[in-house]
Amino acid sequence: MKMKDLFKGYVWICLEGQNQQKAVNMAMARGMAVWDVSSRDGARWELKTTVEGFKAMARLARRSGCRARVLRKEGMPFLLRRLRRRKAFVAGAVIFCAGLFVLSRFVWSVDVKISGDYDPGLILRAAERYGVYPGCLRTSLNAGRFQESMLAAFPDMSWAGLHFQGTHILVEVVEKIGESPDQAAPGDMVAGEAGVIQEILVLKGVGRVREGDRVAAGQVLIEGLFYPKYKWSPEGRLIPDSEPSRVQSQGIVRALVTRESYGECPLEEVEMIETGKEKVERILVVFNRPIRLTGGGGPDFEFARRVSERKIVFKGRNPEQIIELNTVIQKEQERVIRSRGLDGAYEEAQARAFANMEARLPDEYQVTEKYYSMEPSGDEGIIKVQLTLVTVEDIGTR
Amino acid sequence: MSQDALLDLPKVVMTGRFWAGIENHRGIVEYSADKIRIAVNSGEIGIHGRNLTIERFNRDEIAIEGLIFSVDFGVPYLEEEVSQ
Structure with a gap:
């Protein structure tokens, strides 16, 4: 089937009886277009042919001993004929298309994407002042003019743009990167x-x-x-x-800076290890009234870690009009006494001392000296370690 | 000049097992969803398969779609050729 068949129209027919192949062969010999021939059992053939070809096909079918019957008429002429009888439908379709076209000329929603430290509400209000608001005509917007207005209103803004995404507009603003006025102020x-x-x-x-x-x-x-x-x-x-x-x-x-920190670790530590057993309790809270759905029965674990999840199902205008599903999971724990030994405790104390130190270190530094020393902790069961770290680093600040 | 045009021999072109095009044919001898027999200058070409449909049918070419199991040149033609 070609495009011209769609425009000129075509007929879907069926040939019933005998010798259908004879009729189709004769049609082919006369140069008639036939396509999409199908048959389930061989006794009934379905095929498509042009509008002009149908009358000739009916004649050829009679001569061959079978009968041609129209199943469907398709294509533009038949569609228009059908539509002529359905004026209200056509009018509705035209009104719909026109309405869609008109409504798509307007902006329906405005969103803001900020790169920097601006209040989205403030940017939206400023955009509204310069003509970008839900309900404005899309064709009336000018991205260049909008940028000029925004840059004039916000001196610390480096760029402002409009992204058209159908009837949605994304206002994008970018703050200037560099020294803020405070940082550029005179100082020691x-x-x-x-x-x-x-x-x-x-x-x-x-x-x-x-x-x-x-x-x-x-x-x-x-x-x-x-x-x-x-x-x-x-x-x-x-x-x-x-x-x-x-x-x-x-x-x-750049200066040599010496820092000290301490780390402690007991020779024996009590650790809580999860056993894998858990109890799940689900409570539906409807307007502050709890309704237990599942769980809650049986004795509590001796040691357990509680994990709570809160999922809001419905939220009304009033803060009390809220329906939420609370899930509380109790994960059973077991007390295990872990003996580290002298070496293990010493290593752990070193690691803790360095972890305490790490938070005080700058982003860039160079270690020149690093050593650990044991310190009296006052408790025989605890190992205390002092870390001394000497670094070369930029110490200048404003 | 190619042999098929010179001797008016059928030319069968297949794309996988789902499409076959036959040029230089003489018409349809038999058609059902499982079998199509096409008349050609030197006998018949039989196509066996499932859900066979004739996508296009004109003087130059016949295009067949469906799941094709086999293509053969018909037993009478073969016997005649062997006896010669």
Whole structure:
């Protein structure tokens, strides 16, 4: 079947009787188009032919000793004829298509995607002010104009865009990345940790410490001062020749920092191990009234870990109008005394000491010395270890 | 010039076991969902299978769809050829 058959129409017929193959062969010899021939038992053939070919096929079928009967008429002419009788249906379809077209011209929902630290409500209100709101005409929106307006309204915004997803609009905003006004404000660089200065590189400001100096936490390392003019002193040294202005100090100050931490581990520890047995209790809470659905019977476990899950089934406008399913699972536990031995406890205490230390370490550091030492714990059953860690790191903070 | 056109021999083209096209045919001899016999210049071609339908039928070609089990050239034709 070709497209032109759909436009010109075709007939689905059946040939009943005998010698159908003769009729079809004669039709073929006369150049008639025949397609989709099917037959279940050989006695009844179903086939498709053109509208013009049907009359000739009926004649050929009679000559061959069989009978041609129309099963269905399909294609554009027959569809139009059927539709002519169903004016209300056609009108409804046209109105539906027109309505769909008109309604799809409008924006039905607006969502916001934020990259940065903005309040979504604030962005939505701003977008509404600049013409992007549910109910506005899609064709009236201009992404370029919207971006200009948004950037003017939010100086710390680097980009604002509109994504059209059918009748849904996604407003996307991106905050500027870089120094915030506070970070760019003039200020001194101070030591975040106490240590011995190893290296100082002043990029902006005046250095107040030297290599080898021992500094305390909070001590000024680089002062945020800038002298526009210098002059030569009678002694042959460069000295400031103007009032300094305040700038934001910049530089790298690396120092040796020594940190200590402790870790303890008992020789014997009580551990709770799950046995695998559990009791599940399901409670349906309807408007604050609990209804037990399953579980809850039998004695409780001696030791157990409770896991609760809360699933809201229905939520009304009133906070009390809530239906929720609470599931409480009690997982039985067993007390097991674990003996670590002296070596095991010592290793565990070391690991705990390092774990305590790790939280205080900066992102980047270089270890120069690391050693553990036993400390008296005051309890014979507990091993106490002290970790001393010496690192080289950038200690400058603002 | 190809042999099939020169000698008016049938040309059978198959795609897997689900489609067969026969060129240079003379018409349908027998058709049912399990068997189709096609007249060709030198005898018949029989196609056996299940749910066989004639997708397209014109002077140049006949296209058959369905699950094809076998294609043969008919016993009378073979006997005639052997005796010659």
